[in-house]
Amino acid sequence: MVYSLSFIFAISYLAIALEHPLKINKSSAALIGAGLLWAIYALFSGVSQEVMHGQLAHTIEEVAQIVFFLMAAMTIVELIDAHEGFSLITRKIQTTKLSNLVVVVCILTFFLSAVLDNLTTAIVMCSLLKKLLAKREDRLIMGALVIITSNAGGAWSPIGDVTTTMLWVGGQITATNVIMNVFLPSVVCALIPVLLVVSSVRGQPVQGPINDIEIQAHKRPSQLEQNFIFFLGIGALIFIPVFKAVTHLPPFIGAMFGLGVLWLAADILHKKKSSEEKAHFTLVHALSRIDMPSVIFFVGILLAVATLQHAGILTSIANWLSEVIGDLSVIVILIGLASSLVDNVPMVAASMSMFSMTDHPTDSFLWEFLAYCAGTGGSILIIGSAAGLAVMGLEKIDFVWYLKKVSLLAFVGYMSGAMTYIVQYNLMH
Helix, strand or coil: CHHHHHHHHHHHHHHHHCHHHHCCCHHHHHHHHHHHHHHHHHHHCCCCHHHHHHHHHHHHHHHHHHHHHHHHHHHHHHHHHHCCCCHHHHCCCCCCEHHHHHHHHHHHHHHHHHHCCHHHHHHHHHHHHHHHCCCHHHHHHHHHHHHHHHHHHHHCCCCCCHHHHHHHHCCCCCHHHHHHHHHHHHHHHHHHHHHHHHHHHCCCECCCCCCCCCCCHHHCCCHHHHHHHHHHHHHHHHHHHHHHHHHCCCHHHHHHHHHHHHHHHHHHHCCCCCHHHHHHHCHHHHHHHCCHHHHHHHHHHHHHHHHHHHCCHHHHHHHHHHHHCCCHHHHHHHHHHHCCCCCHHHHHHHHHHHCCCCCCCCCCHHHHHHHHHHHHHHHHCHHHCHHHHHHHHHHCCCHHHHHHHCHHHHHHHHHHHHHHHHHHHHHHC
C-alpha cells in the first residue's frame, strides 16, 4: 500500500508540474490524485471504518479551515480592490526603476507577513502588483519574490506562519525567543534572492498598467469611500491574528467575521445608490472575482498529502532521517527541503511527535531551527507553501517556470539563512 500511495502521489505531482505541456488543469490532477489515494488507503490500510471516518473528518476540518480562510481573505482583498483602495498605496510608491520597486515591495511583504500571515500577505501583495506592473514577466518574478519574502517574514513571527504557530501553541518555542533568534536568519533568507534579482533587473524601467477604465467616471468610488473601505479591510485582515490570539479559535472564524463587518459597511456606504451604480461595489461582485479553480486545487493537494500523513509515510521518513543521519541540524534542513515537496504542516506535526520535549526543551536548537526551516523551505517549489499556492493561482505561474527561474534563488536563500542560524546559535551558546 505504501508503494502504491507513493507512486500515485508522485504521478499526481508530476501532472501538476507539467500542467502546461500536458494542457491538463492542475486542479483535476490534484482532485483525481486525492480520490485515488483515499480509495487505496480505505481499501488496503486495514484501518476500521470508524477510525477511517474519524481521520477523514479530521482532514476535512483542517482543509475546510484553510479554504474558508483563503476565500474570506481573497474576498476582502477583492472588495478593497473594487473600491480602488490599493491606489492609496500605489500612489505612494513613486519610482520609475524596477530595482527600487523590488526592494520596496519585498520589505513591505517581509514585515507585513509577520503581522498578518504569509498567506494573507501574498494575496494582498499580488493585488498590489497588478496595480503597479503591466509587464507579465515582471509580475511573475515579483510574485516569486513575494512567495520567498512572505514565507521568510512569517517564519520568525509566532503568528506569521502556521508551522511557527503550531510550535508556539505546542510550547516548543516562546514568542520572544523565536523573534529574537529566527529574525536574522529570515532576513538573510529573503535578502539573498532579492539582491540577486535587483542586480539582474538594474536599469530596467517600471512599466505601469494603463489606468483601469472599466468603471465609468460617475461610478467610481469617492475618496472617502476608497479610504473607508481600504482601512476597514486592512483592519479586518490585521484583526485575524489578534482574534485568534484572544479567543484561541481558528483564523478562518476571524476572517469570516471581518468579511461580514466589511460587507455590512459596504452595504451601508452604498445604500442610497441605484442597483446599477452599486453593483460593482457589492460583495457578490467581489466573490465572482476570486479564483475558485485555485481554491479547488488547494483542496485536492491538501487531501492528497493528508493520506501520506495518515498512512504514516511522513512519520516514517522523519524517523528514517533520525536513525540514518543523526545530526539534528542536517535532519531539520532536510525536513525544510521536504516541506517544498509536501505540506509543511504534517512534516512539523510528525517532528513534534517524533522528538521529545524532555530531550529538547522549550526554545532549544531543534524547535527554533525547525520554525525557520519549515517556514522558509516551502519557497523552493511553488507548491511547497500556502503562499506559493495562492500566488500560483492568482498570477497563473507555471510550476516549471518557477523551478527554472526561482527555485535555485530560493534554495540559496534558504541555505544561507540556515547557516546564519547555526553560526548565530554557536556564538550565543
